Amino acid sequence: MFTWIQLKSLLFLLFVCFGASSSNVATTARCEYYNDTLCQESKQGCFETQECEQPEPEKRNHCFVLWQNNSMGKPYIKLKGCFLNNIDCYDQPKCVEKREEPKKALMFCCCEGDMCNRNFTWEPVSTHSPPSVPKPVTNISEDGLDVMVYTLVPVLILAIIIAAVYWFYRQRKLAYFNELPTIEPHPLPPPSPLMGLRPIQLLEIKARGRFGAVWKAQYKTDTVAVKIFPIQDKQSWLSEQEIFKLPHMDHEDILRYIGVEKRGDNLQAEFWLITAFHEKGSLCDYLKANIVTWTELCRIAETMARYFVSE
Numbered sequence: 001m002f003t004w005i006q007l008k009s010l011l012f013l014l015f016v017c018f019g020a021s022s023s024n025v026a027t028t029a030r031c032e033y034y035n036d037t038l039c040q041e042s043k044q045g046c047f048e049t050q051e052c053e054q055p056e057p058e059k060r061n062h063c064f065v066l067w068q069n070n071s072m073g074k075p076y077i078k079l080k081g082c083f084l085n086n087i088d089c090y091d092q093p094k095c096v097e098k099r100e101e102p103k104k105a106l107m108f109c110c111c112e113g114d115m116c117n118r119n120f121t122w123e124p125v126s127t128h129s130p131p132s133v134p135k136p137v138t139n140i141s142e143d144g145l146d147v148m149v150y151t152l153v154p155v156l157i158l159a160i161i162i163a164a165v166y167w168f169y170r171q172r173k174l175a176y177f178n179e180l181p182t183i184e185p186h187p188l189p190p191p192s193p194l195m196g197l198r199p200i201q202l203l204e205i206k207a208r209g210r211f212g213a214v215w216k217a218q219y220k221t222d223t224v225a226v227k228i229f230p231i232q233d234k235q236s237w238l239s240e241q242e243i244f245k246l247p248h249m250d251h252e253d254i255l256r257y258i259g260v261e262k263r264g265d266n267l268q269a270e271f272w273l274i275t276a277f278h279e280k281g282s283l284c285d286y287l288k289a290n291i292v293t294w295t296e297l298c299r300i301a302e303t304m305a306r307y308f309v310s311e
Contacts, residue, residue: 026093026112028052031063034080037242049115052082062089063117064110075107079242080117083110095120106246197261200226200274206281211236216277224258225277228270237271253303 029052035045052061064083067075083089089110095117097109109120200219207214212229229237237260243249244257256276263270280286283300292300 026091028061028063028082028112028114028116030114031082032080032115032118033082034077035242036078037245047080050081055084059085060090060112062086062092062110062112063095063115064089064108065095065117065120067107067120068105069107069122075120075122078106086110097122098125100124100126197263198259198274200224200272202226207285217274219258219274223277225275227273227275229273231267231269231271234271237273240273253306 031050031052033045033048033050038045055061062083062085064079064081065077066079067077070076089112092111093113093116095109095111097107097120099107107122109117109122111117198219200217202215202217204216205213206216206225211233212227215226215228217224217226227240241260249257255278258274258276260274261272263272
């Protein structure tokens with residue numbers, strides 16, 4: 001049996017251990033904010049301080065930077081701000097991009113700590129393994145040499161065929177990707193009360209979340225999805241527009257973006273984001289409610305990876 005003094009000593013050690021480990025976790029409450037589109041058009045969103053929203057339990061806030069290097073190697077910043085709960089950002093005190101620079105791709109880094117995205121760097125880590133040193137060959141009998149030749153030659157021929165097929169496949173995909181436009185499209189003009197609104201009829205609500213509700217709606221002869229943001233979540237509405245306006249987002253395996261609208265005035269205003277409608281909802285909700293087969297899982301992974309084949 002533990003005495004009272006031993007019990008107090010044990011509780012004190014547990015408090016010291018767990019208190020020390022939790023205190024080492026950096027918290028992020030503020031990040032440097034930059035929006036290239038807003039900064040150039042209205043001189044807003046130019047290196048301001050953004051207060052991050054309080055995260056849910058067991059989740060963390062991070063800061064991020066999205067940029068692109070020009071032909072001279074100088075970084076051209078697209079976006080800066082708060083970022084919610086990404087495992088790759090955990091315990092990262094500095095904002096560092098470590099991937100080797102792909103052609104025509106955006107750089108991204110994230111970190112933890114207030115204003116940690118003020119400075120950012122690109123430090124690529126090579127993924128190529130060093131060449132192996134050949135071991136000295138010992139003398140072997142002629143029978144052993146024959147067995148080795150008969151075993152290795154078919155494998156070598158098969159490897160050459162696979163490498164050739166893969167090389168031709170990559171060349172074809174790269175040729176297709178190089179034909180795509182690399183200049184960022186002009187942003188769509190903001191909705192104006194003077195312009196006619198789309199004839200959209202809301203049918204039924206499909207989901208309700210932290211930043212608004214998602215409706216199933218009828219637009220002419222098409223069924224669409226309408227995400228409605230209240231006036232206090234206008235910034236989230238603007239952020240989702242910026243994501244859809246990034247280069248190469250018009251892809252068959254990415255949710256199709258139709259447009260945005262502002263409905264109502266003053267405190268009664270609502271902000272609509274209109275996209276294609278998918279009856280089974282988001283992939284996250286579908287995986288939570290269903291058990292997928294191996295074939296379905298491979299199909300999901302293929303459609304997710306198809307967009308990144310150019311990397």
